[in-house]
Amino acid sequence: MNPVLIDKPSPTTQAPPPVRLVDNKRGTWGMAFFIATEAALFLAMFFAYYYTDKTSSQWRGEIPPKLHYALPMLAVLLVSSAVLYWGEQQVKKLRYGAARIALIGTILLGIVFLVLTYFEDMEHLQHLTPRTDSYGSIFYAITSLHGAHVLFGLLMLTWVLVMPRWEPALYTPHRPYHNVAMYWHFVDTVWIFIVALLYVAPNLYNYA
């Protein structure tokens, strides 16, 4: 076929200068979009919660969930995020010892969260189970999904903790640390929303 001639390119750009830096951003962006799709999953679940609330007449008689576990659990996660954030700052300054201590602190706080979850569920299941009604189904689906995310986050944090450090230092464990921390902050943020929408709001409205 005939060649196509288009207008001459405006000033031919210079060849790009050679680079030596090794890319370490792909993993971070991959994690960012993974978090985005996870956030959409939680959004779909919150939608299910509010949609069923709006259309169901049975939810009016529900007892709102108690706050005496949820709020301390929120505090535990917020502190863990703060500790991990401090750890990230230490990694940037190449202080790996301090960063590891922060990681251990975060993991311990995460375990405390799971233990509290266990006690909360034991108490809550006395009068509401996933099989009681649609409210119970959605409530436990959301909180269990979040619990699974906490567990998954803990496993990833542990993995970064035991990971060996290879040179060049900027490559690892700098990036895995940062990426997994992003995930952990996300899991904590989800809990903020769960406490606000599933725990506090029903107590304010009291299903009147």
Added chain:
Amino acid sequence: MSTAVEQRLVELWETPKTIKGLLSTVDHKEIGKRYIATAMVFLFIGGIEALIMRIQLARPDQAILGPETYNQIFTMHGMTMIFWYASPILSGFGVYLVPLMIGSRDMAFPRFNAFTYWTYLLSGVLLYISPFLGQSPHGGWFAYVPYTNVPYSPGWGMDFYNTSLILLTISTTGGAINFIVTILHLRAPGMAVSKMPLFLYSTLTVSFVTVFALPSLTAANIFLELDRRWGTHFFDVAYGGSVVLWQHLFWFFGHPWVYIIFLPATGMISLIVPVFSRRPIVGYAYVAIATVLTGVVGFGVWVHHMFAIGEGHMGMSFFSAASMTISIFTIVQVWAWLATIWKGHPVLTTSMHFAIAFIALIVVGGLSGVVTAVIPVDWQMTDTYFVVSHIHYVLVGANMMPVFAAFYYWLPKMTGRMLDEKLGKISFWIIFVGFNLAFFPMHLLGVLGMPRRIYTYKPGLGWDGINMLITVGAFILAFGILLSLINFFWSLKNGRLAGKNPWNADTLEWSTESPPAPYGSVHIPTVVTRHPLWDEHEEEEDPKGERVLDQDRLTLSSTWLDAETISLARMPEDTILPLLLALGFFVLFIALTFQWYWLALGCVVFSMIVAAIWFWPKPQEGELA
């Protein structure tokens, strides 16, 4: 010198042709071809299912299929075509073409790319275990509750529906993330967003749509599976659940999905039409913007699938208006293609035949779509063959036609051999005639009131002749597709050699050999215009060899907007881990289908160990160049 460099690059990038090489390759070209081949197998299976249905419906009161078998077959047909053919075939072209088109040597996450292919394949295998148990899904591809809940669908069929779709969702979402990072991060120096080929715009748009829309399907599937086997009450009205919730969750995913299997096809057309019109596309910026807006507004139209359930007046008006608005963006693209042909010097190759047919069919399918966006008409037409006709005009017309255009256009790049033009054009006309014969009369059948999803009908309702005509059309269509397949296999040995750029096309993939070397191009190309091969700039001009990057498996990574080079992206070696992880997921989802919880737990532990090994950091050998 050049051959020594090529030798070194081949050593770095080539996958050995052994069993281990086959199972562990992370080469995007190999994986892309596998995607395409697998999707074609699913097209074949789904087509056979369609033909079986058409034999049953050819005449009234036939009893070749019982009602339950018929339900299973139309459900499997819908699922196969929509989930396992229409989207993966476009992913296949994307995986093969995107890295070449942006001058990169692989996708951003090559191992993950292999993983998403294996999960795609295995999710299809999981779905197709069900017919061997005689218990396929039977609730239609959108599986409305309460029919799909345990009281009305006791067998394993709907469990297969849930688990195989969740597994496919993992694959599709992973693939989308891979596309996003690849396109944003690995473009050749100089390929600013204003110079990207339009196929990249459409692939990028649907990848974002996938990331945000698919979780809604996952949530719906999780809820349904919990309802079916765990005794919860999400969709159980007696316990305060809502059946309409399923429809909202499903269609919030479902309508964006329509664009996921439509937009990349328009992106292909936006590359093929200009090349065969011998001029740049008219209105590049408008087409790019229309593509992105289709993806965005596509999130706001889902309720138009649910007009018949009686939503509030205000809400329905909004969704009706949004549904009409979205057609504007498609019209912008249609006019751009028409203007390109009008202003150009069209060359009527087989590929161009399919492209022009696509433009005609999308207008027909689009118009019947606008018609059903009008609520009173929708109430009249819903669940009739009118909707069946519409869905096939937009899905076959706007997905299969562009895919065939893409076959005739890009297969020479993949195989190195041209397909036969004469046989191709015969095949095209048979497909085109068969398609319209099969699907146009369905409009009429819908107006005459024939409901969809009935396994047979009584004579004398005025449907008999039309149904026979449709069946004849379906077989003609199938024969036409068969001719193109024959053409393909014939060309593998006997086709004319394609050479680098048989169409004199403008995008970067045509600057590589046909088929491309394992490393793509020797020097990472640079780009200064939208049409790299049509301008006077020499892409691989690199006298000092700075962009050969033969120190390791390397490619360049660049900034998101201006594509300025920032660093060297190191690519992983071939590895069997993606296959192992996919197998772990596959067995996990089989276990979940049948509630074998100990096996499921074992698979989770196995998958985590594989993932931990996968992400274990490798020691960096010395300094980079």
